[in-house]
Amino acid sequence: MPYVGRFAPSPTGPLHIGSLTTAVASYLHAKKANGEWLLRIDDIDQPREKKGAADSIRKTLNAFQLEWDRDVFYQSSDMEKYHEVAEKLVTFGHAFRCSCTRKELQKTGKRNVLGIKYPGECRTRINHYKPTAIRVLVESDELIFIDALQGKQINNLSHLTGDYIIIRSDKLPSYNLSTVLDDSYQGVTHIVRGIDLLELTSIHIHLQRILGIKTPNYLHLPIIVNANDQKLSKQTGAPAITSTSVNKTALIILSYLGLQTPNELMGSTPSELWAWAIQNWDPNNLANQRTIKTLQV
């Protein structure tokens, strides 16, 4: 079976050591299987986007000699298709329009790990006097899948999220819809990403089943956290990757991924390091851990 993997960052800022580690892991996993590795820029949420971030991400991957296959795909290049699919789901009764505001939902919906669980108000509402979002109807079935690293996952979306949003009231497609559709359009077979997205995967599989899309293989990696156990991000002050100490950074990333680089490779170029790492990559080195503590560098 052909392998197609991908790295799909949102251009909300430059890469930091956490996002670059995810990129490297998905790259090693793809190349170990002689697969393709794609770069997709998930630039749907343009209000959150930072100017120049997509360029900076590409430059950083180049500096680290992580070569992607095919042309870079920008999600913003074809916004229409998300709306077409969402409208089709409404037509066929899998989704409905919702005009509840966040304020209303905060009063009636229960809060949980994925935000506020939708209480179902608009399932039968016909007249809407406010801008509408589109939500997918969720029945109370248990959803089971096997994550290649985290093992068996059992979720019930009716407890977790209730009917979830695929088009927001500001008409932007949700991350859940755009990622499921583009992984499918690009023929992605293997998704390697951070464990912070593990719960959302149930939504993705739910959508794939409704749309008749084959579910890819999922592998959720532990995420890199700072000394206060916070996921590295721009918000938690993670510094941007610079191209000044590429070799040193690459070695740190490999150690985060459970790979102890032999001494004779210490001065090697990134592509030499990756070649060695592809041979030695084994995600099971990261089993049974949800986080990786950042080294103080």
Ligand SMILES: [Zn+2]
């Ligand atoms: Zn509603």
